[in-house]
Amino acid sequence: MRKAAIILPVLVSAALGCWEDMSSYPCPPGGTTLTYENFGQSFFSEWCVSCHGGPNGYSSRAFTDVDSIRAEADDIFKNAAEDNATMPPGPVGPSKAQRDDLAEWLACGAP
Amino acid sequence: MLGSSWQGDFAAGGLVRLGYRFARIVAIDFVGWEQMATVNDRLDTGLTFGVTGFVPLKRVRPSLRVFAIHQHEEGAVSVAQTPGGFLFGIGSGIRHRAGGGLTLGAEIPLQCARPGELEWVIFVELQSIWFPPGAPAGPSGLGPEFYYGGNLGIGFNYSLPKMP
Numbered sequence: 001m002r003k004a005a006i007i008l009p010v011l012v013s014a015a016l017g018c019w020e021d022m023s024s025y026p027c028p029p030g031g032t033t034l035t036y037e038n039f040g041q042s043f044f045s046e047w048c049v050s051c052h053g054g055p056n057g058y059s060s061r062a063f064t065d066v067d068s069i070r071a072e073a074d075d076i077f078k079n080a081a082e083d084n085a086t087m088p089p090g091p092v093g094p095s096k097a098q099r100d101d102l103a104e105w106l107a108c109g110a111p
Numbered sequence: 112m113l114g115s116s117w118q119g120d121f122a123a124g125g126l127v128r129l130g131y132r133f134a135r136i137v138a139i140d141f142v143g144w145e146q147m148a149t150v151n152d153r154l155d156t157g158l159t160f161g162v163t164g165f166v167p168l169k170r171v172r173p174s175l176r177v178f179a180i181h182q183h184e185e186g187a188v189s190v191a192q193t194p195g196g197f198l199f200g201i202g203s204g205i206r207h208r209a210g211g212g213l214t215l216g217a218e219i220p221l222q223c224a225r226p227g228e229l230e231w232v233i234f235v236e237l238q239s240i241w242f243p244p245g246a247p248a249g250p251s252g253l254g255p256e257f258y259y260g261g262n263l264g265i266g267f268n269y270s271l272p273k274m275p
Contacts, residue, residue, distance in 0.1 A: 019152075019188060051253075058206070058253065078188045079204065086151050086186030089206065089253055091118045 019084045020103075022077040027108035034105040036066040043102060044069065047080075047088050066110060073106045081106055113260030115148070120255060122148035122155065126262060135167040142178070145198075154190055156183040156198060157240075165218065176214035180240060183207060184254045206253045210242035216262070227272040236262040 034040070044052075044063045051058040063069050069076065079087040080094070081103035088094075094102070105111075114121050124147060130140025144157045161178025183200040193202030200207060216236030224230035240258040 061203075075188070075203070079186060084188075086153070086188050087204070089151055089184070091120065091150050 019078050019086070020082050022074050022081075022103075022107055025077070025082060025103050025107045028104065032104050032108040032111065034101055034108070035111050036069075039101060039105055040066060040069065040110060043094070043098065047094055051088075070110045073110060077103065077106050115255030115259070116257040117150050117255045120148055120150040122146045122258075122260070124155070126157075126264065128264075128266065130163065132163075132165070132268070136165055138163045138165070140176070148184075151184075152187040154185050154187070154197065156185070156200070158182070159212070161212075161214075163214075170219070172218040172220075174214075174216045174218060174236075176216070176236075178212050178214070180210050180212055180242075181207065182210070182240075182242070182254075208242045208254055210240055212238060212240035212258075214238045214262075224268070224270065226270040228270070230268040230270070231265070232268060233265050234262070238262060 048063045052061050052063040054062045054064065061068075061072060063072070063076075078084055081099055083099070085093060085099070113123075124145050126142055126144035128140060128142045130138040132138035140161055140163055142157075142159045142161070144155075146155045146157070147153075148155055157180055159178040159180045161176050163174050163176040166173045183197065183205050185197050185202065185205040189202045189204040190197045196202045197205065214236050215238075216234055218232045218234045221231040221233065238258075238260060242254060242256055242258075244252055244256055
C-alpha cells in the first residue's frame with residue numbers, strides 16, 4: 001500500500017509529461033532588454049492577476065509587484081514560460097513568443 | 112469523459128463507483144474518477160455524490176443519475192510538487208470547482224444471481240457536467256463550463272440475504 005502511494009504519483013507525473021525549469025534556460029550573454037516596466041507588468045496584468053491579484057478564493061499568491069514575482073520565479077517558469085503551458089487555465093493563453101519573453105525575463109532575474 | 116467546452120480539450124481516465132440500492136430501483140452512490148486532459152497538461156479528480164433511478168428490467172436496466180460534483184483540476188507541476196496530495200486536492204495551483212451533472216445509462220447483468228451471490232454487470236453511460244462560471248477570471252475562467260462524454264465499465268451487485 002505504501003509502495004502504491006509512492007509509485008502512483010510518480011507514474012501519473014510521468015504520464016502527464018515533463019516541463020522545462022529555469023536552470024535549462026540561461027540568461028543570454030548580453031542580458032535582456034525586457035524589464036518589469038516594458039514587459040513584466042503588462043504580461044502579468046493581462047494573464048495572471050485576475051486570479052493572482054491578492055489573497056482571494058482562487059489563489060493565495062499575488063503577482064502584483066516585481067518582488068512577489070521574483071520570489072516565485074521558479075514556479076512561474078515551470079507553469080507558464082517557454083514551452084510550459086499549465087497556466088493560465090484554458091486554451092486561450094499567451095503566445096509562444098510571449099512565453100519565450102517570459103522565460104528570458106525570469107532567467108535574467110526579472111529586472 | 113471525452114471532452115469539454117474548451118476548444119481542443121479531450122480527456123480520458125478511470126472511475127470507481129460505490130452505492131447502496133433500495134428495492135432495486137433507487138440508489139445513493141458515490142462515483143470518483145481520475146482523468147487526464149489535454150489542455151494545460153492537467154489531471155482532473157472528480158468526486159460525485161448522487162441518486163440513481165433504475166428501471167428494474169430483466170436483461171437491461173436503464174438508469175438516470177443526478178449528482179453533485181466537486182472536482183480538482185491540477186496541472187502537471189502541481190501533481191509533481193505534491194505527490195499523493197493532489198488526490199485530496201492538496202497542493203498549489205489546484206483549482207477547486209463545484210457543479211452538477213446528469214448520467215443516462217444502462218446496466219446489463221451478465222448472469223442471474225440469487226441473494227447472497229455476486230451479480231456481475233457491465234454498464235454504458237452518457238454523461239454531462241456543468242460547472243457555474245467562476246467569478247474570477249482570465250479569458251477561460253478556472254476551467255471548462257461543460258464536460259460531456261461517456262463511461263464504460265464492469266462491476267457487480269451484491270444482494271444482501273434476507274434475514275430468516
